[in-house]
Amino acid sequence: MKLIVGLGNPGNEYDKTRHNIGFMIIDSYLGNVKYKNKFNGLFYEKNCGDKVIFLKPQTFMNNSGMCVREFVKYYNIKSEDIMVIQDDLDLCIGKYKFKINSSSGGHNGIKSIINQIHSNGFFRMKIGINNLNKGDTIDFVLGKFNKSEIDSIDFETLHNAIDDFINYDYSYVMNKYNGK
16 A cells, blocks of 8 residues: 655645645646545545555645654555655756655655654655745745746656556656656
8 A cells, every 4th residue: 555645735825836736746646536534634545456545634734744644554554655745945946856764854744744653764756846036935835836837847757756656666766767
């Protein structure tokens, strides 16, 4: 069983904001599905040979780990079978990087997950939202993407990486996509 977590904030006011790229990737990957609600998260189960749970925590970014912890405990999911999709201010817009066993890098959603599941051994899909204007970080990450920013994100490649994580593992994905 695998758990794929998209990070973001609930509510229409946060829809299509840079901080919600995790929600956006999951929504674009799944298309128009009906999510269920459990443990303060919206989730969708898909059978891809093994069961895969797609999760959008509804606890707000800084408390994402509370929701993730409940799914991990309930379904007995190992850390290496978790992919978290997050925004990353250190990567240029549209760039992506895959990592495992690393610190939060200052990302409060990741910090919450590490603290709640007592592990940093989960896989991360980091998607660049670089703040070139170096203005207020909070306003920037909670600001909406403009058209050119959205156009620079390669949704198809990121969807393929999700497929590869489901069918193989994190090392396969890292070898195939990092450095491209």
